[in-house]
Amino acid sequence: MASLIACPHCGPRPKEEFTVKGDAAIVRPAPDAGEDAWYAYVYLRDNPRGRHKEYWHHTSGCRRWLVVERDTMTHIVYAITDASAPGETA
Amino acid sequence: MRYSAFSVFLNALRGNKGWRPAWRSPVPKNHYDVVIIGGGGHGLATAYYLAKEFGVTNVAVLEKGYIGSGNVGRNTTIIRSNYLLQGNNPFYELSMKLWEGLEQDFNFNAMVSQRGVLNLYHSDAQRDAYTRRGNAMRLHGVDADLLDRNAVRQMLPFLDFDNARFPIQGALMQKRGGTVRHDAVAWGYARGADMRGVDIIQNCEVTGIRRENGRVVGVETSQGFIGCGKLALAAAGNSTTVADMVDMKLPIESHVLQAFVSEGLKPFIDNVVTFGAGHFYVSQSDKGGLVFGGDIDGYNSYAQRGNLATVEHVAEAGVAMIPALSRVRVLRSWGGVMDMSMDGSPIIDRTHIDNLYLNAGWCYGGFKATPASGFCYAHLIARNEPHETGRAFRLDRFARGRMIDEKGVGSQPNLH
Numbered sequence: 001m002a003s004l005i006a007c008p009h010c011g012p013r014p015k016e017e018f019t020v021k022g023d024a025a026i027v028r029p030a031p032d033a034g035e036d037a038w039y040a041y042v043y044l045r046d047n048p049r050g051r052h053k054e055y056w057h058h059t060s061g062c063r064r065w066l067v068v069e070r071d072t073m074t075h076i077v078y079a080i081t082d083a084s085a086p087g088e089t090a
Numbered sequence: 091m092r093y094s095a096f097s098v099f100l101n102a103l104r105g106n107k108g109w110r111p112a113w114r115s116p117v118p119k120n121h122y123d124v125v126i127i128g129g130g131g132h133g134l135a136t137a138y139y140l141a142k143e144f145g146v147t148n149v150a151v152l153e154k155g156y157i158g159s160g161n162v163g164r165n166t167t168i169i170r171s172n173y174l175l176q177g178n179n180p181f182y183e184l185s186m187k188l189w190e191g192l193e194q195d196f197n198f199n200a201m202v203s204q205r206g207v208l209n210l211y212h213s214d215a216q217r218d219a220y221t222r223r224g225n226a227m228r229l230h231g232v233d234a235d236l237l238d239r240n241a242v243r244q245m246l247p248f249l250d251f252d253n254a255r256f257p258i259q260g261a262l263m264q265k266r267g268g269t270v271r272h273d274a275v276a277w278g279y280a281r282g283a284d285m286r287g288v289d290i291i292q293n294c295e296v297t298g299i300r301r302e303n304g305r306v307v308g309v310e311t312s313q314g315f316i317g318c319g320k321l322a323l324a325a326a327g328n329s330t331t332v333a334d335m336v337d338m339k340l341p342i343e344s345h346v347l348q349a350f351v352s353e354g355l356k357p358f359i360d361n362v363v364t365f366g367a368g369h370f371y372v373s374q375s376d377k378g379g380l381v382f383g384g385d386i387d388g389y390n391s392y393a394q395r396g397n398l399a400t401v402e403h404v405a406e407a408g409v410a411m412i413p414a415l416s417r418v419r420v421l422r423s424w425g426g427v428m429d430m431s432m433d434g435s436p437i438i439d440r441t442h443i444d445n446l447y448l449n450a451g452w453c454y455g456g457f458k459a460t461p462a463s464g465f466c467y468a469h470l471i472a473r474n475e476p477h478e479t480g481r482a483f484r485l486d487r488f489a490r491g492r493m494i495d496e497k498g499v500g501s502q503p504n505l506h
């Protein structure tokens with residue numbers, strides 16, 4: 001894992017400043033989507049060995065939610081965007 | 091060959107030329123009654139109990155690396171059965187009982203050392219929580235002792251009792267907890283299984299699972315196709331990768347956990363001690379090295395290495411608990427990939443496919459579970475019925491709202 005995470009708002013910051021929430025690909029279902037959809041949302045994960053998008057919170061910085069795209073095998077970070085940026089599921 | 095003091099003596103007289111490899115390296119057969127994916131502690135223990143207790147001997151264990159290359163050879167060797175919750179406690183206590191007889195049972199020295207596990211507490215609230223846990227343990231017939239500050243001070247005088255922020259008030263102790271030499275567990279089970287006819291096939295990666303008419307018929311591997319009557323997954327940190335081969339999505343994330351060992355020191359720490367105010371725990375190996383670790387790094391990872399931030403954090407917590415550690419040099423650190431489940435508890439169950447079985451979700455605590463996991467899994471595979479102590483570890487417990495969440499943090503794997 002990279003020791004520095006390039007926050008789009010604060011620049012490169014030490015990894016310790018961030019809190020990892022996890023998988024950013026899961027989408028919150030509609031309230032009436034049914035038990036299966038809610039079960040999948042709360043409990044099931046793709047957990048890929050490779051590219052993975054995650055929610056990271058810049059807790060000790062700007063306190064924005066970010067989407068970090070990285071490789072779970074090599075730990076290379078590909079892209080970091082604000083979670084509200086177009087194209088991100090937020 | 092049976093190992094005994096006599097066999098050591100006899101072989102010494104004969105120049106140690108009589109020793110044979112502890113298990114064979116067979117060429118895989120075309121078909122087995124049971125194929126187990128993963129030659130870690132759980133896969134090997136399952137094969138051992140299948141052969142020894144359930145009479146199922148036409149079994150292969152397929153391991154992509156070598157025996158012991160996974161978490162079974164990477165953990166910090168702690169065993170304990172100090173669990174709070176119903177589903178967990180009897181299971182881990184079964185494991186503890188199996189540990190207590192294991193070396194005689196599989197005729198291998200696993201250096202089972204019941205040196206006692208102490209969980210320190212630092213506040214009234216934490217004491218109350220540990221009292222509750224200790225009482226739950228006793229109600230389940232497990233040993234538990236609540237120690238006050240003085241009792242702990244007599245055992246471990248070098249702890250930072252008067253830490254301004256986290257003074258040590260006492261500890262919950264399980265005397266029967268301790269450590270076991272992890273490699274020897276893999277080797278002992280491998281040898282015991284092999285002796286009873288199980289084929290242990292190393293350097294054999296499963297790359298696909300072949301199905302016909304809704305049943306598994308075999309696996310594609312780096313050594314060709316191997317047919318099977320039943321298929322049992324025991325791939326620990328790689329559970330998702332293997333389950334993906336049958337389009338089964340799991341309530342699991344893979345995370346990295348690190349461990350450390352120091353230079354050899356004179357006898358210093360007699361027990362296993364966990365810090366109640368930070369992520370740190372430690373014991374001392376028979377070679378003298380301090381074996382210690384902390385929490386998982388916190389992000390999904392399949393790499394068997396972690397981040398420096400965690401190294402620093404563990405070192406800080408260690409020095410906060412034992413100030414004398416600031417002078418100790420660390421020799422090595424490494425990481426292992428944890429199959430973190432959504433409630434922090436494991437899964438031993440059937441699946442949506444008739445002859446496919448699942449053993450996963452061991453988080454950072456699956457080493458102590460090795461004997462009971464192997465026993466319950468073997469029972470499930472052989473009889474198609476869960477063993478009574480493993481009944482709670484169902485895959486559908488998440489959908490049914492019957493989580494076994496020791497920490498009570500919800501479906502957030504990096505908090506378990």
Ligand SMILES: Cc1cc2nc3c(=O)[nH]c(=O)nc-3n(C[C@H](O)[C@H](O)[C@H](O)COP(=O)(O)OP(=O)(O)OC[C@H]3O[C@@H](n4cnc5c(N)ncnc54)[C@H](O)[C@@H]3O)c2cc1C
Nearest residue numbers: 128130131132154160161162165166168296426456457458
């Ligand atoms: C640093 C660290 C410290 C720990 N400390 C403790 C502790 O003190 N106490 C405790 O109780 N637990 C501890 N654990 C947890 C414990 O080690 C694991 O929960 C347990 O070992 C997992 O079961 P296993 O032994 O079967 O896993 P593993 O040994 O990882 O076995 C799984 C095997 O499956 C193989 N495999 C995966 N995919 C395939 C495939 N496609 N084909 C063929 N083979 C495959 C892997 O190569 C691996 O050998 C620790 C873990 C780590 C990493």
Ligand SMILES: [Zn+2]
Nearest residue numbers: 007010058062
């Ligand atoms: Zn920021």
